[in-house]
Amino acid sequence: xxxxxxxxxxLSLASKFCPHCGAPIRGTSLLTKSTPxxxxxxxxxxxxxxxxxxxxxxxxxxxxxxxxxxxxxTAPETRKTFEALLAEPITRRGGxxxxxxxxxxxxxxxxxxxxxxxxxxxxxxxxMREVARALAAEAVDRLQFEPKLTISVNTGIxxxxxxxxxxxxxxxxxxxxxxGRVQGLARKGSIAVCEKIRTQAGSAHDFAELAPVLGxxxxxxxxxxxxx
Numbered sequence: 308x309x310x311x312x313x314x315x316x317x318l319s320l321a322s323k324f325c326p327h328c329g330a331p332i333r334g335t336s337l338l339t340k341s342t343p344x345x346x347x348x349x350x351x352x353x354x355x356x357x358x359x360x361x362x363x364x365x366x367x368x369x370x371x372x373x374x375x376x377x378x379x380x381t382a383p384e385t386r387k388t389f390e391a392l393l394a395e396p397i398t399r400r401g402g403x404x405x406x407x408x409x410x411x412x413x414x415x416x417x418x419x420x421x422x423x424x425x426x427x428x429x430x431x432x433x434x435m436r437e438v439a440r441a442l443a444a445e446a447v448d449r450l451q452f453e454p455k456l457t458i459s460v461n462t463g464i465x466x467x468x469x470x471x472x473x474x475x476x477x478x479x480x481x482x483x484x485x486x487g488r489v490q491g492l493a494r495k496g497s498i499a500v501c502e503k504i505r506t507q508a509g510s511a512h513d514f515a516e517l518a519p520v521l522g523x524x525x526x527x528x529x530x531x532x533x534x535x
Contacts, residue, residue: 365432
């Protein structure tokens with residue numbers, strides 16, 4: 308049986324993230340249409356990417372919005388507008404962004420890093436959530452429910468390819484997997500960060516540590532929720 312590499316929870320072959328612990332399935336990457344599909348081997352993908360580097364990641368789970376718009380038979384342009392609105396807080400702060408498979412990913416640190424990338428990422432995540440809330444409030448009558456955007460902010464080493472005006476081409480690495488796990492432990496509609504981001508943020512923001520989840524395979528992972 309196909310199982311999550313992190314917690315061994317059973318998965319379907321179509322799974323991109325584990326529904327139990329939030330870990331992306333190994334080999335999962337965010338790709339543009341011009342890059343090989345997910346059937347390419349990890350070795351081939353790594354060969355296309357840049358050297359490993361430290362980045363700060365903002366990962367937004369937009370699947371609820373995508374499904375809601377699809378159920379409401381909304382024009383594709385509406386989804387593209389939504390994705391552009393979520394990317395703008397990232398790119399305006401010097402990051403790069405890409406939406407793919409129900410997720411919006413922002414990277415700070417490529418191609419240029421900043422000493423305050425953690426704060427830039429948190430500020431971008433906060434604005435992304437406000438944008439999502441405004442759009443959800445406007446569409447709640449049409450969609451019959453109010454979708455929520457859950458965001459995680461993490462930092463670590465990845466191999467990332469950034470293609471000029473095209474933004475993120477591909478990302479691979481443990482930091483992306485951990486961002487998925489952090490997001491999986493977060494409350495719906497919240498912004499959750501790893502311990503390193505909490506430390507780098509200093510006193511600029513307030514956080515509340517989330518209680519450990521029973522069955523979490525890596526007890527060392529500490530997750531903090533941004534206090535509004």
